[in-house]
Amino acid sequence: MNDAPGWRRFTEWDARPLRNDQFARDDPEAGFATFSSPWDPSPSARLEGGRIVEIDGKPEAEFDILDTFIARHHLDPDVLQEAMAMDPAAVARMLVDINVSRDRLEHLARGMTPAKLVSVVATMSALEITFAYSKMRQRRTPGNQAHVTNAKDDPLQLAADSATAVALGFDEIETTMRVASNAWANALACTVGAAVGRGGVLFQCSIEEAEELRIGLAGLSSYAETVSVYGTEQAFVDGDDTPWSKTFLTAAYASRGIKARCTSGASSELLMGFHQRQSVLYLEARCLCLQRAMGVQGTQNGGIDGAPLTASMAGGLRELMAENLIAVWLGLECASGNDTRISESEIRVGAKITPYLLAGSDLVCSGFGSIRKYDNTFNASLFNGEEIEDYLVLQRDFEADGGLTPVTEEQVAAVRMRALTAIRAVFEELGLAEVSEARLLSVAVASGSRETESFTVGEVTRISYAIRDRGLTAVDVVQALARRGFIHEAENLLLMLRQRVSGDYLQTSAILRNGRVLSALNDPNDYHGPGSGYRMSEARWSEVREIRNIQTRDSVLANECRHDPTAAPWLVPQRIAAKGVDSHEVVIGVSPAFGIQINQTTAGHDLIDVLMALTQGVRDGGGKPRVVRIHHTADTSFLGLTAARLSGSGYGIGIQAKGTAVIHRADRAPHLNIELFSNTPVTSLEHYRAMGRNAALYASGEAPEPIVVPVDGQALGARYHVRVALLYAIETALVDPNAEPIELLLALGQEGRP
DSSP: OTTSOOOHHHHHHHTSGGGGOOOOOOBGGGTBOSSOOTTSOOOOEEEETTEEEEETTEEGGGOOHHHHHHHHHTOOHHHHHHHHHSOHHHHHHHHHOTTSOHHHHHHHHTTOOHHHHHHHHTTSOHHHHHHHHHHHOSBSSOOOEEEOOOTTOOHHHHHHHHHHHHHHTOSEEEEOOSSGGGHHHHHHHHHHHHTSSSSOOEEEEOSOHHHHHHHHHTTSOSEEEEEEOOSSHHHHHHTTOOHHHHHHHHHHHHHTTOEEEEEOOTTHHHHHTOOTTOOHHHHHHHHHHHHHHHTOSEEEOSSGGGHHHHHTSTTHHHHHHHHHHHHHHTTOEEEOOOOSOOOSOHHHHHHHHHHHHHHOOSBSOSOEEOSOGGGOTTOOOSSOGGGHHHHHHHHHHHTOOOSOOOOOHHHHHHHHHHHHHHHHHHHHHTTSOOOOHHHHHHHHHOSSGGGOOOOOHHHHHHHHHHHHHTTOOHHHHHHHHHHTTOHHHHHHHHHHHHHHHHOGGGSTTOEEETTEEEOTTTSBOOOOSTTOSOOOOHHHHHHHHOOSSOOOHHHHHHHHOOOOTTSOOSEEEEEEOOOOOOTTEEEEEEOTTBTTTBOBOTTOOBHHHHHHHHHHHHHHTTOEEEEEEOOSOOOHHHHHHHHHHHSSSSEEEEEOTTSOEEEEETTSOTTOOSEEEOOGGGOOHHHHHHHHHHHHHHHTTOOOOOOOOOOOSOOHHHHHHHHHHHHHHHHHHTOOTTOOOEEEEEOOOTTSOO
C-alpha cells in the first residue's frame, strides 16, 4: 500500500497561493497561543482601603510597571468589585444584547482587569464578536485610512496619490519613507496632495517619534499613531520607554492640537521575544488597558505588524477581531488593523476584511494601501491599489459603508493633475525645486513608481533638508498656494490649521467630513438593534453603488446588436413552417431576437457564422437543414422541442440569440434534451458545426459521441450572467405566444454575407 500513487489534487493544491502561507501549531511555551495559555493568570482583583493591591493573582509587591499603571490609572475602585464578580458568560451576553447600552458596558469595563476582559471575549464566537463590535464601536459613521508611499520617496507621486486617496473618500492618510532623511519632503508633498478636492483629511508622517512631533509642530501633520505600547515590561524597557513616558508623549501631541493614537497588536511581544509564555490576547488586553489609562484618544489595533503571525495560529483571525472588540469596549477609537497582508490567499484576505466591513469601524483599515503593493513602504497592506475595486464591490455586495467611494477615470485624472501642478507651484514658490513638464506628466498617468521619471533619492533628501533647516511650516505652504492661485487648496489646508487651534478633532474617534468634526461625542454609535445605528443615506448608497462595469439593457443591446442597418436582410421570412416529411431533415429553430435585435453570441461569434456552422454541420452528417424562427417561446428547451416536432426526422436544434443551443427529439420531455451547449461564452464555431453533424447522425439512427464544450473553471456566471439575463429580457420582449413558427431563407451572397 505504501507504493500506491499519491492523489494529484495535493500537487495542484501545492501550486496555489495558499501554500506560501505558513501555519503554527499551538505551543504556549514558545508564545504560540491565541485566547488562552497555561501561563495566563486567572482574573482577580482586591481592594484595601480604596487601594488596588492585587491584579490577576499578583499582589502589589510583585506589580511590574504595567500592573502599577493599570491599577493606578485604568481600574476604577468604585466599579471594580461589581465588574470582577460578574460571570464572564453573562457579560458576553450583555455585549450582544441590544437592550444593554454601550454606556453600561463601558462603565463595567473600567472595573475589569486584563484577564477579566479576556475571559469575557473568549466565550464569544466570531459572529458574536462581530455583532458586539458593531454595537460597541465609538463613532456612528465608519471611516477609512490610506497608506500613501512610494519606493522612490518621490514627492510628485506622493502628492498625486494623496489627492487620489482623498477622491476615493479616505478620512486619513499615512505616509512613511524608504530613506528617513526624506521625511520632511514626504510630509509636505502629502499635505499638499491631501488638500486637493476636499478639506479635512487628517495626515500622519510615520517616523521616529521625536522627529514626527517636530513635523507635527510645523503643521505638516495632524495626527500620530506611532506611539507603541507593549504587553510586557521587558518589551517596554527594551524600547527605552515606560507607560509614563508614552503618556507624556501623547500629551505633547495633544497640547499642540495633534490627534494621537497608540499602536499595539497581538504577537508584537512574540516577535520581540518577550511574550512570557502568555497568550497573545491576554498581552494585548494589558496593552489596551494601558492605553485607556493613558487617556489617549484611540488605538491602532488588531495585530498590525504581528497580524500574519497571529493569523498563522488556530483561531488567529478570531483573536484579531476580539482584541478590536476589547478596544472599543474600553471606549477607545479603533483604527482596526487590516494594514498588513496576512496571507497570499485572496480568499483568506477577503474573509479577514468581511467582519470589519459588516460591523463597521471607526477606521476599517489602518491603513489601506491606496498605492501599488511594491510602492507600499509599510509592506503590502491587506488591501492595496490593485484591489481597490474589489473592496468597492464588497461595499456594494453587502450594502456596507467601508468608507470609500467609486471614482471615474476623469475624476482621478483631474485631481492628480491638480495635485501635481499645486506641488510644483509650492516647490517653485518656496525655492525648493524646479519640476519639468515631462516629469510631471509621467507621474500623472503612472500607476506606480516604476513608471515615473522621478526625482533621485538625493534630490528628495536635499529638498527635505531644506524644508527642515529653513523652518518652513504649513503656513508657508498656505501662502505659496495662495500666491500661485491655488485658493481652494490653500483654504483646505488652512482649515486643518484652524482645527489644530480649536482642538475639536482631539475628541475620541474624530474625523472631518465636509469641514465638520464627527466624533464619539456628536456622532455616537447608537446601535441598539434592527433599524438603529448607522445606515447609509440614499445619497451615500447611490455613490457606493456606482462602480465600474455596470451593465444595463441599453448598454448590452448596444454591444450585442452589432449590425449594419444598411445591409440587406439575411434571414428572410417565407411562410408558416409546416411539419416536414423528409426523414433526414433537421430543423434549426432560432429564437425571436436571433439576427434581429441581437447579432452575436456571448462568445462574440456573428450569428451568421453560427448559423452557417450549424447548417454545414447538418450537411456533413448527411442531413438536410431547414431554418425556422420560433416566436412563441425564447426558452432553449422549448425552441429545440418545437424544432424537433417540425422536423421530418423528429430531431431538431434550438438556439437562442446569445448562443445557447440544444439538440432535441420530438418524443422527449421539454427539458430532457439530447445534447446541450450551455457554456456559450466558451463555445466555438467548430462546436456548433459538430452539433449540427451530430443532429444529422441521430436523425439517421446513429449514436455519435456527444459534444462536450470544455470549461477551464472560469466563473462564467460572474462574467456573463448579467448580460445573459438582460439578453434574455430582450428575447422575451419579442415573444408572441400566439404566433406561428415561420420558415426562413438564409439569404447570403457569394462571400457568405448578406
